[in-house]
Amino acid sequence: xxxxxxxxxxxxxIETVExxxxxxIIGETGSGKSTQLxxxxxxxxxxxxxxxxxxxxxxxxxVSVARRVAEELGVQLGEEVGYAIxxxxxxxxxxxxxxxxxxxxxxxxxxxxxxxxxxxxILDEAHERSLNTDILMGxxxxxxxxxxxxxxxxxxxxxxxxxxxxxxxxxCPLLTVPGKLYPVEILYSNERPKSYLESCLKTAIDIxxxxxxxxxxxxxxxxxxxxxxxxxxxxxxxxxxEGSCMDAVVLPLHGSLPPELQVRVFSRPPPNCRRxxxxxxIAETSLTVDGVVYVIDSGxxxxxxxxxxxxxxxxxxxxxxxxxxxxxxxxxxxxxxxxCYRLYTxxxxxxxxxxVTVPEIQRSSLAGSVLYLKSLDLPDIDILRFDFLDPPxxxxxxxxxxxxxxIDAIDENGSITKIxxxxxxxxxxxxxSRTLIEANEYGCISHALTVAAMLxxxxxxxxxxxxxxxKKRKHRPVDPPDGSGWGDHxxxxxxxxxxxxxxxxxxxxxxxxxxxxxxxxxxxxxxxxCQIMQKIAKGSLDVWTSxxxxxxxxxxxxxxxxxxxxxxxxLAERMIHHNGYRTxxxxxxxxxxxxxxxxxxxxxxxxxxxxVYHELITTSRPFMRNVxxxxxxxxxxxxxxxxxxNVNKLSGGSAxxxxxPMEGNVKDSLKKEDGGTTxxxxxxxxxxxxxxxxxxxRKGKK
Numbered sequence: 001x002x003x004x005x006x007x008x009x010x011x012x013x014i015e016t017v018e019x020x021x022x023x024x025i026i027g028e029t030g031s032g033k034s035t036q037l038x039x040x041x042x043x044x045x046x047x048x049x050x051x052x053x054x055x056x057x058x059x060x061x062x063v064s065v066a067r068r069v070a071e072e073l074g075v076q077l078g079e080e081v082g083y084a085i086x087x088x089x090x091x092x093x094x095x096x097x098x099x100x101x102x103x104x105x106x107x108x109x110x111x112x113x114x115x116x117x118x119x120x121x122i123l124d125e126a127h128e129r130s131l132n133t134d135i136l137m138g139x140x141x142x143x144x145x146x147x148x149x150x151x152x153x154x155x156x157x158x159x160x161x162x163x164x165x166x167x168x169x170x171x172c173p174l175l176t177v178p179g180k181l182y183p184v185e186i187l188y189s190n191e192r193p194k195s196y197l198e199s200c201l202k203t204a205i206d207i208x209x210x211x212x213x214x215x216x217x218x219x220x221x222x223x224x225x226x227x228x229x230x231x232x233x234x235x236x237x238x239x240x241x242e243g244s245c246m247d248a249v250v251l252p253l254h255g256s257l258p259p260e261l262q263v264r265v266f267s268r269p270p271p272n273c274r275r276x277x278x279x280x281x282i283a284e285t286s287l288t289v290d291g292v293v294y295v296i297d298s299g300x301x302x303x304x305x306x307x308x309x310x311x312x313x314x315x316x317x318x319x320x321x322x323x324x325x326x327x328x329x330x331x332x333x334x335x336x337x338x339x340c341y342r343l344y345t346x347x348x349x350x351x352x353x354x355x356v357t358v359p360e361i362q363r364s365s366l367a368g369s370v371l372y373l374k375s376l377d378l379p380d381i382d383i384l385r386f387d388f389l390d391p392p393x394x395x396x397x398x399x400x401x402x403x404x405x406x407i408d409a410i411d412e413n414g415s416i417t418k419i420x421x422x423x424x425x426x427x428x429x430x431x432x433s434r435t436l437i438e439a440n441e442y443g444c445i446s447h448a449l450t451v452a453a454m455l456x457x458x459x460x461x462x463x464x465x466x467x468x469x470x471k472k473r474k475h476r477p478v479d480p481p482d483g484s485g486w487g488d489h490x491x492x493x494x495x496x497x498x499x500x501x502x503x504x505x506x507x508x509x510x511x512x513x514x515x516x517x518x519x520x521x522x523x524x525x526x527x528x529x530c531q532i533m534q535k536i537a538k539g540s541l542d543v544w545t546s547x548x549x550x551x552x553x554x555x556x557x558x559x560x561x562x563x564x565x566x567x568x569x570x571l572a573e574r575m576i577h578h579n580g581y582r583t584x585x586x587x588x589x590x591x592x593x594x595x596x597x598x599x600x601x602x603x604x605x606x607x608x609x610x611x612v613y614h615e616l617i618t619t620s621r622p623f624m625r626n627v628x629x630x631x632x633x634x635x636x637x638x639x640x641x642x643x644x645x646n647v648n649k650l651s652g653g654s655a656x657x658x659x660x661p662m663e664g665n666v667k668d669s670l671k672k673e674d675g676g677t678t679x680x681x682x683x684x685x686x687x688x689x690x691x692x693x694x695x696x697x698r699k700g701k702k
Contacts, residue, residue: 004032006177010040013175017041017120017152021144022172024165025156030288030334031177033156034065034124038097039073041120046152047096050119055102057130059085060255060262060282066090066099086427087456087525102132106139106372110424113376114143120152126165127157127323129359129390135369138387141169158327161356168389182333184295188346196298197225199343201232203296204276207341208237209245214293214338215275217283219328221302221317226252226278233276246272253279253289265289281320284327288334295332297325299344305363308399310589311569313365314618321357325349361392366400367430367569371409374416375424383414383651401650403569406641407434414650422536426529428452431614435566436533442558445533447493451559453526454492455614455626457518462495462596480512487599487611487628489563490556496522564630567612568638572624574609581611581624584642591622599627610635 006013006027016023027033038052046052056062066083075081082091084100091098100108102123109115121140126133140153155165162174193199200218207216220226230250237248253265266289269275277289281301301320306313320328325342332338342349361369370383383397404410407430409420416424423433432452439448454461462480481498483491495514502508504523509516564571572581572591580590593599593611601607608629615625 006032006036009177014044016173022153022169024162024174026162027177046119052097052120053118054099054122055105057125057128062099062101122154124156126155131360131364134361182337184329184333185339187341189343203341207294215291216294217292218278218296221300223254229278248274250276293338295340297328297342306365308396312616321354323356359390366396367403370400398647406568431566435562438565439562444555444558447559449529450493450496451489453522456525457522461515461518483598485600488626489628491598563628564634570613572611593627594623594625597627
């Protein structure tokens, strides 16, 4: 292995860390920062006084980097070097270097606010600006002022605005480590392609037939597009004239891929064989694939964006930023001079692409994050004025506070309740945490645990919702249960109960075209949630499903009551003489039940007057996904709470927001928005809006 650039700066890095509590390190792509920084500090004795914790925004990265470091140190993964991600912990008492997701570190700080087990905390890949990393930066700033021991904090990134972060951390030192080992030639398209998938396919074949050996990394937007490209590319390569070019293997890479398939991209190809790797933006920085010489950049990324004024998520394919474009290009220069084929024009790059990616904190629902901050129960934290590197809009924070109030996580004065404290202990989104607590009161905790686990699956589980069903199947898959007419949550429960009765036979899943890996994941998650709830209830719960038990409509009834409480902020009322529902958010709108739902009308042909939903999302139109019918009498207490909201009291601070608006006159800017992404609060607002308008105008012409 070639010596990584960061190793040349080891003395300078260690000297700076020794003299300062916080250091920002800008390590360019290929510098080796993710794998080598922890080892440097380990060599210099920092693991004698505590663990070196390295956070990653993505689960896949935490696992793969930990595996790589364990190999380099010649130790078994899970011993001296380990990792911790949601629902999986491979560490031990011997662990000295620990890779973990930023969300796991946040959860650890609930039980240990000072993070006393750590001597060093490295926030890696900070340029991705994940929601949890941004919150961690605010907490680290507070912690280093309060913790008596000598905690070291390193903020590392490939393309972060280092000066901005340095100022945030009291003008701490900023080090820059070069990383690009070889030059990369940038090749632009003459015009935007009508189909970036077809353009990726053509460019990949051109490289394969005309360019020397070297692997090809293709950046796509998501699992569906990756699977389409892999299928078409395999077919094209197979049909090439024998002997006209070298062999090729086509591999997908995305977050939903099983670990055993993810590992394939890190294995060397056979002799005289080129690898094509079709990946999401997970390969921009989180994972490094050796052997890549050619990069094909579609110019797009799939991004979830939350609009607090509507309570709605949209899953949009959007243009990448210049930072992301440069990160993608850098992947081609790791082992020798490379080429990056950008499927957009140089003018697109200069004029349409934002300079930096909009931080996740400015395009996400903040309910879970605000619950976490409230659960710390620190008197000096006012949620609406928490010290963020880039503050979210006041509307986003107010929306989160309202959500938490409606599900009893905070009281009318903004103080966290006992229910809220319990919710924070569960590694689930607030609605599911609240449902479990209520289900325990109603005696249907076993059912609720199953539903929570099923909704926590990393991939789509059910047949009919996946496009890659086995085409060679001779027999039609067995139809899944129908949810007893009450909706999707009950259907998910019934599916798991039937599988439970079959002793978790994977063939039973295959016969019904259920996602086997996802179902096994659900089984494991349910077991862990059971253990957590047993601990919370001090071992008094009967949480295991009894096999061969007949359907209990009484327990299903109670489960729906619990769901109504848990999803109090995700409630919809059926419109009279209309096929849709009016969501009872703070700006009501008409939405429809997603076509995949199993919710059916009753004996009189009427749909439920009220439903709760797991997610509200915009695709071709606004849809509610995972819907469950609830009773009118359960809804009335929720409607009464909506009438008595006072967001100033909920924030936990004494300031009057109406007299002292947040930076950037956020409320005025939101009024100008026509929906979609939440505006940012810095000087990029006008440029973002202009670029967005150009992109939408061009999209409308197609």
